[in-house]
Amino acid sequence: MSLLFIAWRNLFNRRVQTLITIGVVAVGIAVTLAILLLSSGIKQGIVRASEPFGMLVGSKGSSSQLVFNTIFLMDNPLANLEPEYYESLADDERVSQAVPFALGDNYEGFRIVGTSVSFFDLKARPVDPAYFRLASGRLFEQPFEAVIGAKVARETGLKPGDTFVSAHGVTESREQEEHTEHPYTVVGVLKGVAAPSDQGIYVNMESYWLGHEHEDEHEGEVSGENGATAGFENSEAEHSAEERGVTAALIKPKSYTDLMTMYQEINRGKDAQAVFPGQTLARIFDMMGSGEQVLRIVGYVVLGMAGLTVILALYGATVERRRTVAILRAIGAGRAEVLAIVLLESALVMLIGCAAGYAAGYGLAYLLTGYLGEFLSISAPIRFQAGQLSLVGYVALAGTAAGLLPALSAYRTETARYLNAS
Secondary structure, three states: OOHHHHHHHHHHHOHHHHHHHHHHHHHHHHHHHHHHHHHHHHHHHHHHHHOOOOEEEEOOOOHHHHHHHHOOOOOOOOOOEOHHHHHHHHOOOOEEEEEEEEEEEEEOOEEEEEEOHHHHHOOOOOOOOOOOOEEEEOOOOOOOEEEEOHHHHHHHOOOOOOEEOOEEOOOOOOOOOEOOOOOEEEEEEEOOOOOHHHHOEEEEHHHHHHHHHHHHHHHHHHHHHOOOOOOHHHHHHHHHHHHOOEOEEEEEEOOHHHHHHHHHHHHHOOOOEEEOHHHHHHHHHHHHHHHHHHHHHHHHHHHHHHHHHHHHHHHHHHHHOHHHHHHHHHOOOOHHHHHHHHHHHHHHHHHHHHHHHHHHHHHHHHHHHHHHHHHHOOOOOOOOOHHHHHHHHHHHHHHHHHOHHHHHHHHOOOHHHHHHOO
């Protein structure tokens, strides 16, 4: 009878205790591994979503708010840039591409983004194909035509030829005011890119401005009917200038030198700020690092508890089986063989627990990734990394080594004492 078979039979005879111990080890591995996988995947997904966007220009304020509102379609938009300021940027001879963005409306909670057709030419790298491509239909050509993201089409059922009415505000609410005078017609649907842009509804800037100007005229008429007609023309002009502003702009200079020069010029001025999404995201990742570290510590604590559970379980089993160990010794088993049996039990528990935890960790990470993808439209790729497998290997070795304490207890069992105890 082999030592491995004896160790396996010992574990089987204590199957409930063995399963609990394996479960604790598996949970510790799964939690720690899922944290590591998600942390890496989320960072990669966020970086990938920002790849087509170079230098962003917006009004003075929070740089992270500018990035999250423009790229990730989250948070509230900053104040508009003056139309003249954006035009001066777009007409600058150092600029090769300028893409405007206007935000502030939604349809069923999906943000409507006023922009230009140049938006659909954006690329992650110059050699790459266009980041945004059509799945069906065409790009907008006239005012009040819309191109919708893949998630918008999937959740609203909109398709080319359908119409919808936008509402004021970046989130859906019962009290929001709808722009019923100017319904939009869907003319195209974008292919899904597993990025927040899948949640966007893209229209040209002219239709965005016209809808808001009509709203201002209506407000002026109501004011006049109530007797407050003075200054209507001035108010209309002020609103028109404000509504024709640009919330943010993507500026791509012709050269790296032009990029850095314009970045410094814009930030020195009082009209706007320029940000590099990569730098802003790096700062956000740094802030996330402390929370990530806490989660890792929690995972390591769970692993430590798993190791302690293995020690206690095997030690308790060894104490209970001292008479059995004494009988083995009496029929010829040496101290080394008894020591090996207990160590093999520890190794079997750790190997099974680590294997189950490794599989569960990937499964948990994939489940959470699916939730994040549905909720935030961010793809968090889960990829195999050799370092993760080595971590599991180290844990298995450490857990097996933890079996030395109960193994030494069995090794020191006095045969005569426990045989006579019967």
